[in-house]
Amino acid sequence: MTRTLLINPTITSRSSARFPLSLLNLSAALDKHGSSEIIDGNVDRDLITATLHNMEGGDFDAVGISVMGGPQIAPAIDVSKTIRERFPHVPIIWGGYFPTLYTDTALAAPYVDYAIRGQGEESFPELVHALRQPQPALANIGGLSWKNGDSIVHNPNRRFSLPDTGLVLPYDKLGDPRRYLARTFLGRRTAAHQAAIGCRFRCTFCGVAAMFGGTTQLPAAARLERDLSYLKYELGADSIQFFDHNFFDREEDMIPLLEVMAKLEMPWWCYARADALLNLSESSWKLVRKSRLKMAYIGAESPSGQMLKEIRKGTRPDQTLEVAELCRRNGVIPELSFMVAPPEKTEEETEHTFEFIRELKRINPEAEIIVYIYTPLPESSRHEKDRGKRPGMALRDLNGEPVVFPKTPEEWTQRQWVDYACHADAPWLTDKLRQRIHDFVTVLRCRYPTVQDMRSPSWAKRSLSAMATWRYRYRRYDRPWELNLANRLVKLRMPQVSGL
Structure with a gap:
């Protein structure tokens, strides 16, 4: 033993x-x-x-x-x-x-x-x-x-293995598992769960694609119902945060899972793709509404069709706009993430993204926006099946020197590389653009405080929104000193930092 x-x-x-x-x-x-x-x-x-x-x-x-x-x-x-x-x-x-x-x-x-x-x-x-x-x-x-x-x-990569349908997670090894239930905007006792693993898509920047090589596996409906029933009836969970890499896949495979979710009626959050949501039939959307899906995190990434093609995203900018409207009609909040400041056309693409975000907000004011810095994986980190396919340009810093990634774990603990791993900074960013991005995000999150913020009082969020209105309307993002000062007192939640 x-x-x-x-x-x-x-x-x-x-x-x-x-x-x-x-x-x-x-x-x-x-x-x-x-x-x-x-x-x-x-x-x-x-x-x-x-x-x-x-x-x-x-x-x-x-x-x-x-x-x-x-x-x-x-x-x-x-x-x-x-x-x-x-x-x-x-x-x-x-x-x-x-x-x-x-x-x-x-x-x-x-x-x-x-x-x-x-x-x-x-x-x-x-x-x-x-x-x-x-x-x-x-x-x-x-x-x-x-x-x-x-x-x-x-050694050679191991084949992607199917999950054991009889596997029961040993929650008792964590002491009292109820201490992992958190108060979130979904409910008072939100539990984390992962049903599906992997993702069929092979985005060049994504660690999931690098790990699973474009393969995914959804759970059997019986196992999902068993696992969620334990969380609900034994632990007292009232909502679910799915850690699936991509919850929505092909519709025919999703229907049994949505039926389970509709039966349990626990508010939930998950990762999704714009094209997958757009392809759902009305009958499936009826299940989604009954299941009480409250928010879907959707990787919009860029308003540039060319960039989406280069990173093998598989979606189009018009689908991002369409899914924002579709979610509005169905009572689901889309949490849309964007990657700004790519190595090529860095400032141009960043400003284009800002304008695209404003268009999304006009379509669906409740849409949540997450802004990251685009920090691609080195070619050596991509899955072996994807290395050499659509290689990007050589990454260079502000001095034109090639970006050299750390060779030891200790080097990865340096601030610049922690920020790189967290999509918070990149070696090719100028101080001016870095500040521009920070200021835009400050104005945006003050004008539209996230519904995930359970700590800040409503009056404070309303006040900050009012203070940021003129800046947002007239695109006066630079040096929002009054918003930075107010944020020291209110400390609005930042989902890209703290998550759900």
């Missing part, structure tokens, strides 16, 4: 903690032939102490650490270094988006022994079992990267 410790390094505040779904699924897979324990750094705020306490309490065959890019890298490094120092013989395995996209970078660290690329539900248990053998047979474990002396070996 193997024994494994799974760690989710701190990445959010305690109040923003949601179920660590990836580790729950991994734990369920490991427990088929062994046992596992979970430490969630978003709840156990002293991650180092919690880790040492668990490891001193028994022998573990391995430690698995889930790592995303951005602010989660630093605590992942800290806990890995601590484990290596105190328990030098325990293998440390990194998995998740960061080691999938930057495998060599992860394995360059002396405190990372193995990296799991993509899904881990099959690869991770196989690796832990192999490590118990006198001479571990590693070469046949799909999706594994490992060190062989001074070189790094990348």
Whole structure:
């Protein structure tokens, strides 16, 4: 019987903690032939102490650490270094988006022994079992990267595996799972859940495409009903935030899932695509309305048809406008995200996006707008099936020098690279354009405060909206000093930073 410790390094505040779904699924897979324990750094705020306490309490065959890019890298490094120092013989395995996209970078660290690329539900248990053998047979474990002396070996990618319809997530390993239910604009006890995994589309900038290679799998309706019924009737959840990479897929596949949602009638939020929503029939929209879908996060990305084609988005700008109107008619708030400041035509595309956002607001004033900086993945991070296809221009900084991505996890903790991973800044932005984007977003979010803000009082949001009206109407975005001053007191919620 193997024994494994799974760690989710701190990445959010305690109040923003949601179920660590990836580790729950991994734990369920490991427990088929062994046992596992979970430490969630978003709840156990002293991650180092919690880790040492668990490891001193028994022998573990391995430690698995889930790592995303951005602010989660630093605590992942800290806990890995601590484990290596105190328990030098325990293998440390990194998995998740960061080691999938930057495998060599992860394995360059002396405190990372193995990296799991993509899904881990099959690869991770196989690796832990192999490590118990006198001479571990590693070469046949799909999706594994490992060190062989001074070189790094990348085993072939593992096939996309179908989810186990009988899998039951071990929520009890999190202590009281009810502490993960949050008050949001959806309800007083919102639970996070993931039904489908992967995405059929292969956008060149997207980590999901890099991890899953254009493959997706929807759950059986029976499993979705079982899982959501547990959250509703056992834990008391009254609403659902779906972490699916793309909830809406082909209509014929969605109807059974929408019927489950319509039966439970729990307000919900999800990711969606404009074309998928536009292709739904009226009968399916009837199910959507009955299911109480309140908000759909839609990646609009750009008002430029040429750019959408270059990044392989698969949608058109006119579809973005159409879906804003469609959502308005059906009582769904579209949360539309845009990527500004691309490496080419940086200022021109940014200003074009600002005007497109204004058009969207005219069509549907309730549409929520998320503005990110366009920070594409390096070619080496794309899925092996997509490398070399539609390569973008070479990325260069303001001095015309090629952008060189970090070679170690420590370099990824530098502010400029945390911002890059979070789509908050890019090496080719001028100070002038960076300020222009910041000022536009300030005016926009004050003029139209998000409905997701449950903390700011209504009178404060109304006051800020009134203060920003003249600036928004006359496009006077520059130096909104009075709005910045007011925001120090009110602190309006920023969904692109804090999420739902």
